[in-house]
Amino acid sequence: MTQKRFMYQGNTGHWEVVIGLEVHAQVTSQAKLFARASTKFGSEPNANVGLLDAGLPGMLPVINQECIAQAVKTGLGFGGQINLYSQFDRKNYFYPDLPLGYQITQHYHPIVGEGALPIEFEDGRQKEVRIERLHLETDAGKSIHDQHPEKTYVDLNRAGVALMEIVTKPDMHSAEEAALFFTKLRNLVRYLGTCDGNMEQGSMRADVNVSVNRPGEDWGTRCEVKNLNSIRFMTQAIHFEAARQIEVLENGGEIIQETRLFDPNKGETRPMRSKEDAQDYRYLPDPDLPPLRLDDVFVEEIRKTLPELPHDKKARFVADFGLPSYDAEVLTQSRDIADYYEAGLEALPSWKGKGSDTKPAKILANWAISELFALLNKEDLTISESKVSAKSLAELVELILSGTISGKIAKDVFPIMWAEGKSADQIVEEKGLKQVSDTGAIEAEVEKIMAQHADKVQEYRAGKEKLFGFFVGQVMKAMAGKANPGVVNQVIQDKLKG
């Protein structure tokens, strides 16, 4: 990358930051990774607990094939190396919400190896974030400390639920890049249907490794901030952590490699445990589970089920619809949004398909990204909950393209469509908003205005050409914005020439 890096400004100069992510994504599956208990969110505590999840004697894990397929699908989604041989290992530690006394994970041989995801900035810059691995592992249960002054309650509903841990290389150099990568990954798993990406339900969370260094110098010692469950917190945690490390270093201190927790209320991180008291997990291959062997046929079958991936879709939007890269990125961030846009384009008569004039596609994109998204965000709705259908939006855009109404008028029509559920045609008809393109009517109005402002006509003709806009404004105002701006411009120009 020749791209200039983001820098933090310390008291003694610039600092660079290096970030790596470990993302935990809950696999979308009916049952847990090694047991038949349900994975349903929001059940009564301990309602979805099998004998294995409770760590009862003699209970054995049996791999859930559905979870294997989901992991492979995700790996294919980011171009990861699918390992036909992988192995489950035990990570041993004691905790009340870990009934077996070990987590089953893939420490030595993960199911997916190296891959990458491209990220794109608002200004169109792109970069690739490399992914080191994806492995499957079991989630732990939940310890609840705040319901009793002396007791801790344990809910094992999550115990044994399948997680994909996706580990990146330390390729990100700003909180923005980390947020972009995380968003991109979340979009991918949602496209694939391998994780619902619901951070507020804990389906997706991230551990962030952060270090800082002076430009040109070696990377600093890293700290890991655990369990960030929103992109906002992730961004805050990175900023806080980078600033903290810079302050320590600038004051002559040293960074201790440690695990830290983010406090969302205070917006700061604090130490959880240092490397010295880091646990020794005593990994060993799980003797209850033979190595997992996949064959090419299995992988190819899954490859066939892959939907069009976000980056392929984006490339197609750029190539076929002539959209700017950024627009294409925004419109392909979810399958639902892309589907909405494509349905709209389909319903737009002015759009003649791939290879024809791309203006209609661009105008529709503008309307989706600005006006539609603004209202969705304002009312906190998803695209599938939009009060204006793709077809209705296309009708509105078609009115602009055909010159029936101006873009400005359309901006007044759209909120009415949204609020009242009426079609654009109906609103334009009822409110008499049709654009006037009749040259005769416009000429009459122009002449009237010129007569009213004879002095200004003189000034214009004497060389004060800036006054052109004044005449346009007066005419538009007089005609309540309904005059076709193109025609108005032409008529004024002709008349002023004299």
Add this chain to the structure above:
Amino acid sequence: MTELTSLTLLEAKKGLEAKEFSAVEITQAHLDRMAKFESLNAYITPTPDQALAQAKASDERLANGKARKLEGLPIGMKDLFCSKGIKTTAGSKILHNFVPSYESTVSQNLLDEGSVVLGKLNMDEFAMGSANLTSHFGPVLNPWKANDSDEALVPGGSSGGSSAAVAADLCLAATGSDTGGSIRQPATFCGLVGLKPSYGRCSRWGMVAFASSLDQAGPLTKTVEDSALMLDVMASYDPKDATSAPEEMPDFTTALKGDVKGLKIGVPSEYVMDGMPAEIKALWEKMALDLKAEGAEIIDISLPHTHYALPTYYIIAPAEASSNLARYDGVRYGFRHPDAKGIEELYKLTRTEGFGDEVKRRILIGTHVLSAGYYDAYYLKAQKVRRLIVHDFEAAYEKVDIILTPTTPNAAFSVKNPPTDPVVMFLNDIFTVPASMAGLPAISVPAGLSGNGLPLGLQAIGPKFQEDQVLRLGAAMERIAAFSRLTQNPSAMIGAAS
């Protein structure tokens, strides 16, 4: 008439089918004898009520001609097979009050074929021991006594309750489990037939785990035929155990005739150990000669890594055990220390008091060999040696059909003066561990008496999943040795006078 309790399993089966006696009668006879010889401490939990109810149901089936394979035959169950609704302790204080809500696959198979379960048999704590001295419920006594001493002897271990019970006619047959010799060694000490099937033959589901990659259930019986009958019922492919083998069980009918003509029998030179009593070596050599006389071919073979089997076993088994036993933490079931304040203390006190010394020793060894910095040197190396041991056997079976060795380097020893050095105790497994490490089927058959009148056994080790070859040589050895069972010499039996 012979006492019902002294019948073999097959004799009893025939007697029941011929209506010579009822299932209730033979069950009651065993219950009476169990009460009479309670001092042997063979049973932790007798279940007379369930047994009689089962026997009654069996009598109805026998009357209706609906008898199953083991209909009405009273057997004993090692207390590490989880029994639904019946206390299952694994010989440990930490499970002293544990009542499973599920039935192990092996015990369910036996129940499904109509066998009557007399109770749960004593064992070394978590199957760790070679003398049944580590049980929380006290030592089991061997019904055999030396002819030159009145000292109580150990029944072997860990299936010591099983061996003592079958030898003392407190059940017709019993289940055991073998991790490094825990069926074969006690069978030898008590003059019985003990069969460890190939790893994967019997499901481990519902069997309290010691070392998952080695644990295998099998029967302790009075005869080789009985052993085949029990194995046939105990074994099954079980989708609930990922290490369960789908291989077809060979047909035993021809094998049980014990025809060894043309059978290539390997005699490994590495099994001649320093300090091994001459009488064991002599017994082994004589058996080889007798088999040769019956038409078998005796071939000298080499299993060069035999000497590494025991030290390797004592890395792998404790490593797996340290992880398998992590679930016993006092949080959800079993013993929970009443004085504990806080989770750390709960773990410490519960596990300190809940586990016996031998179990703690092995947890410590296992924890150590898996620790960061030691894993490669111990565990990984042990796994490599284990593969070499497997290769030794594979190479040998290119030349021979089966391998003949002693089962143990000594006969039963005193309860009061057992070896105090744990390593000396570990040596009891020296001849049995290699087959365990390689997952091979092996049988121990009583082959003669020591100078002081105690039983000694010889072992047949077969290629994986060839239980038929193992039974063939077993049947031949049984016939050649013409070993007299204990009950035909009741004066040797402890407590018989009372």
